[in-house]
Amino acid sequence: MTIKVGLASDHRGVHIKARLLQTLQREGFEVCDQGTDSTDPVDYPDFAIRVAEQIRDGKLDRGILICGTGIGMAIVANKFHGVRAASCYDEVIVEMSRRHNDVNVLCLPGDLIGERPVDELVLMWLRTDFECGRHTQRVDKITAIDSIDTPDINRGV
Numbered sequence: 001m002t003i004k005v006g007l008a009s010d011h012r013g014v015h016i017k018a019r020l021l022q023t024l025q026r027e028g029f030e031v032c033d034q035g036t037d038s039t040d041p042v043d044y045p046d047f048a049i050r051v052a053e054q055i056r057d058g059k060l061d062r063g064i065l066i067c068g069t070g071i072g073m074a075i076v077a078n079k080f081h082g083v084r085a086a087s088c089y090d091e092v093i094v095e096m097s098r099r100h101n102d103v104n105v106l107c108l109p110g111d112l113i114g115e116r117p118v119d120e121l122v123l124m125w126l127r128t129d130f131e132c133g134r135h136t137q138r139v140d141k142i143t144a145i146d147s148i149d150t151p152d153i154n155r156g157v
């Protein structure tokens with residue numbers, strides 16, 4: 001089954017996004033490019049929302065969001081039910097985000113990733129499976145938080 005990937009960035013991630021779009025299409029992923037398309041300044045929430053909504057609604061399997069640090073994109077995306085977003089930029093963290101946390105939205109720091117092999121990093125993230133096992137109950141507890149209005153940390157959801 002083809003994996004559907006949503007891709008979006010703000011002005012600080014637009015060049016990496018363009019590069020990833022080509023790489024992911026070449027590798028056979030179905031990619032949905034949600035902008036932005038120029039280096040004109042934009043507000044990252046407007047673009048994170050486009051991808052996060054589609055993850056929440058089951059229209060996309062994974063998302064990749066790029067801003068200067070990846071942090072703003074992750075904050076916005078994590079507001080959406082079913083989204084587990086993290087800002088990552090090295091191989092170990094990227095791999096663990098999949099294996100232990102089942103992260104479904106990878107947020108990349110466009111300003112910091114520099115000459116790192118971003119294509120390889122993203123392909124590895126897309127191809128790394130969640131380990132399940134003991135991590136399943138933990139991720140289930142995160143999912144349970146989605147269904148309550150006011151999380152109560154003492155209640156042990």
Ligand SMILES: O=C(CO)[C@H](O)[C@H](O)COP(=O)(O)O
Pocket residue numbers: 010012041044067068069070071072073
């Ligand atoms: O990293 C970001 C959010 O986490 C943004 O890319 C960054 O804040 C944009 O800043 P500027 O308006 O100075 O280009």
